[in-house]
Amino acid sequence: MPFLRTSIVSGMMLAGCLIPACLNAQDTTDMQKNLKALDPKLMDTSADPCVNFYQYSCGGWSKQNPIPADESSYGRGTELENQNRLVLKSILEKAAAGGSERSANEQKIGDYYATCIDVNAVNEAGLKPLQPLLDRIAALNSKDGLPELTAYLDSIGIGTFFGFSSDQDYKDATQQIAEFDQAELGLPEKGYYDRTDDKSAKLRDQYKEHVARTFELLGESHEQAAKDGDTVLKVETELAKHSLTNVERRDPQALYHKMTLANFESSAPNFAFNKYLRSLDIPPVDSLNVTEPKFFVGLNEVLASTDLDSLKAYLRWAAVRQTPSIALPQALDEESFNFYGKILEGQPEQQPRWKRCVRSTDRDLGEALGQVYVAQRFSSQDKQRTVELTHDIEAAMGRDIDQLEWMSPATKTRAKEKLHSVANKIGYPDKWRDYSSLEVVRGDAFGNARRAVAFEVHRQINKIGKPVDRGEWGMTPPTVNAYYNPQMNDINFPAGILQPPYFDPRQDDAVNYGDAGGVIGHELTHGFDDEGRQFDAAGNLKEWWTPEDEKKFTERADCVVKEYDGFVAVDDLHVNGKLTLGENIADLGGLKLAFLAYLDRAQKAGVDVTKKGDAEYGGLTPDQQFFVAFGQSWCQNNRPEDLRLRVQTDPHSPEEFRVNGVVVNLPEFQKAFACQTGQPMAPAKRCAIW
Numbered sequence: 001m002p003f004l005r006t007s008i009v010s011g012m013m014l015a016g017c018l019i020p021a022c023l024n025a026q027d028t029t030d031m032q033k034n035l036k037a038l039d040p041k042l043m044d045t046s047a048d049p050c051v052n053f054y055q056y057s058c059g060g061w062s063k064q065n066p067i068p069a070d071e072s073s074y075g076r077g078t079e080l081e082n083q084n085r086l087v088l089k090s091i092l093e094k095a096a097a098g099g100s101e102r103s104a105n106e107q108k109i110g111d112y113y114a115t116c117i118d119v120n121a122v123n124e125a126g127l128k129p130l131q132p133l134l135d136r137i138a139a140l141n142s143k144d145g146l147p148e149l150t151a152y153l154d155s156i157g158i159g160t161f162f163g164f165s166s167d168q169d170y171k172d173a174t175q176q177i178a179e180f181d182q183a184e185l186g187l188p189e190k191g192y193y194d195r196t197d198d199k200s201a202k203l204r205d206q207y208k209e210h211v212a213r214t215f216e217l218l219g220e221s222h223e224q225a226a227k228d229g230d231t232v233l234k235v236e237t238e239l240a241k242h243s244l245t246n247v248e249r250r251d252p253q254a255l256y257h258k259m260t261l262a263n264f265e266s267s268a269p270n271f272a273f274n275k276y277l278r279s280l281d282i283p284p285v286d287s288l289n290v291t292e293p294k295f296f297v298g299l300n301e302v303l304a305s306t307d308l309d310s311l312k313a314y315l316r317w318a319a320v321r322q323t324p325s326i327a328l329p330q331a332l333d334e335e336s337f338n339f340y341g342k343i344l345e346g347q348p349e350q351q352p353r354w355k356r357c358v359r360s361t362d363r364d365l366g367e368a369l370g371q372v373y374v375a376q377r378f379s380s381q382d383k384q385r386t387v388e389l390t391h392d393i394e395a396a397m398g399r400d401i402d403q404l405e406w407m408s409p410a411t412k413t414r415a416k417e418k419l420h421s422v423a424n425k426i427g428y429p430d431k432w433r434d435y436s437s438l439e440v441v442r443g444d445a446f447g448n449a450r451r452a453v454a455f456e457v458h459r460q461i462n463k464i465g466k467p468v469d470r471g472e473w474g475m476t477p478p479t480v481n482a483y484y485n486p487q488m489n490d491i492n493f494p495a496g497i498l499q500p501p502y503f504d505p506r507q508d509d510a511v512n513y514g515d516a517g518g519v520i521g522h523e524l525t526h527g528f529d530d531e532g533r534q535f536d537a538a539g540n541l542k543e544w545w546t547p548e549d550e551k552k553f554t555e556r557a558d559c560v561v562k563e564y565d566g567f568v569a570v571d572d573l574h575v576n577g578k579l580t581l582g583e584n585i586a587d588l589g590g591l592k593l594a595f596l597a598y599l600d601r602a603q604k605a606g607v608d609v610t611k612k613g614d615a616e617y618g619g620l621t622p623d624q625q626f627f628v629a630f631g632q633s634w635c636q637n638n639r640p641e642d643l644r645l646r647v648q649t650d651p652h653s654p655e656e657f658r659v660n661g662v663v664v665n666l667p668e669f670q671k672a673f674a675c676q677t678g679q680p681m682a683p684a685k686r687c688a689i690w
Helices: 025-033 053-064 076-097 104-117 119-125 131-138 143-155 198-217 222-241 261-267 273-279 293-305 308-321 330-345 353-364 366-377 380-403 409-421 445-461 509-514 516-526 547-565 581-605 622-632 640-649 655-663 667-672
Strands: 073-075 163-169 172-181 288-290 423-427 483-485 490-494 568-570 636-638
Touching: 053 622, 053 655, 073 076, 076 104, 076 353, 076 366, 076 636, 104 353, 104 366, 104 445, 119 330, 119 445, 131 143, 131 308, 143 273, 143 308, 143 445, 163 445, 198 222, 198 308, 198 330, 222 293, 222 308, 261 273, 261 288, 261 293, 330 640, 353 366, 353 445, 380 409, 380 423, 380 490, 380 509, 380 516, 380 581, 483 516, 490 516, 509 516, 509 581, 509 622, 516 581, 547 581, 547 655, 568 640, 581 622, 581 655, 622 655, 622 667, 636 640
Parallel strands: 172 288, 423 490
Antiparallel strands: 073 636, 163 172, 483 490
């Protein structure tokens, strides 16, 4: 459950050239000094904090930071990502330059990056690297061959009619099991295929045209490409019809259906799953998890009713769509961006190729790159300070649980058992990933991208039937984000986010508890949101609440749903309170915990929380500094297309509501700014869970 939203279209690499190609270490250090967790110059002091606290905190930043042409949105997180990217670029350019002093990992990341950045070589190769894959699909002469073909495609990272990987057993968190899931399609979510409004209908037409243009670039005639575009949309629409929505997938109980392979095959006899697994060299499995059995019943119907040529057109499209566009010739790369970047997200220009190649290297060799990054950018002092913050906020949550009036003693005891079992992962993994079996060939961009994905696919499926590795991370060290994993019961803070503007050791405790503390509290609260609360201290999907307490929790959660349902994000689109519920609970609970921890720290240090600060802190009291630092961590400008996409797909609320939607529920905020009941930021009725 990431703290920040991640890319909706994960396969897209966006690219333009606004930042100088060369930047030395001193340049990056100077740039970092310009980022502060709290900066009065970013405020709009003409705004009333009791009317619109987001505008008060971020109004200055919004005016000073128009969205660059190569971004669909731009926020304080983007500022830090850009700085991180420059650091990574410097590391990669040095590694790419060669020299006898390079380690094996440095050689890999250097060769990968140097090959990725060479656009001329990619264009000269043209479609040749892709052609054997297209030929293999073209050679399919019977539906009986689908299991072997889809197994091969899955083995190199091309999902087709369904997803397959390993996962922790929801009810035995010590073991990894095989798991089948619904297909990931070309449009972001099920609703894009069945909504009837004009914008959705137009987008489907644009998608169909994009698919057709892609087929033309592969060499098809205009007429055949148009026909295949129709076919792809029809097949995907049928698959979407049987899929769950993003809201439905938020319920872990709805995604756990453990069964034998024989029982699974009997529900979808038109596809030989046993043959599929053998083709992937999966050892015999006693049981597996099927996240959505109804999807596979529907898939069985689709396979029966769709002719072979149509299925092959769909597979060709899957093969191209799920090949990183940066490894394809320029015409295909630009066509991909024109739909997924320009149309879907409103982004006018691609990002420069070097930015995209940095991102690709981090995605495919993230811990090899991260090992060098951490050595340069993350100190033991940074780690220790984060540990202290985390312990303070965990202690605050323990006190908060004790004081909850609505929760019974029995549930409180189990909640504290879970809290005390949370594992804290800070900065980077204790054991680095071994990439020795991943072949990186300088000059083979397509092959490197394909082998990297295949490496990860095999790494995941090789876990099946084995004990869970609780030391593994789900994000790379340079990532500007954080997450909680309910099956691991751990909170994870990569080194990338533990720097200004999210963590700023140069500024006072009030500031750091408001931003970094809010991040930590957010992830900790995820263990007790509407999803996380269904997992016990060991990470098992298990009921540990009394029925009465569960009912009281749901009533309080419904208050949060209704509040966020009322926010209008763009045009006529409201925030989806059910889709964003978990993140909203985490935002609200996290900031409350951070404030409790800050007050405790201030009391122990003898800080006068009513005394106004100096000019560096805008004359704000420590309490006010806490809240403004929180507000400024969310400053962001968004394009309307991107907002529309987010509201329909993203479990995170838009930034304005991640600020205002939280502070309206905190009497501590209203006291800090002397807000009167009835003002917009001080409603008479508030939502409270944790």
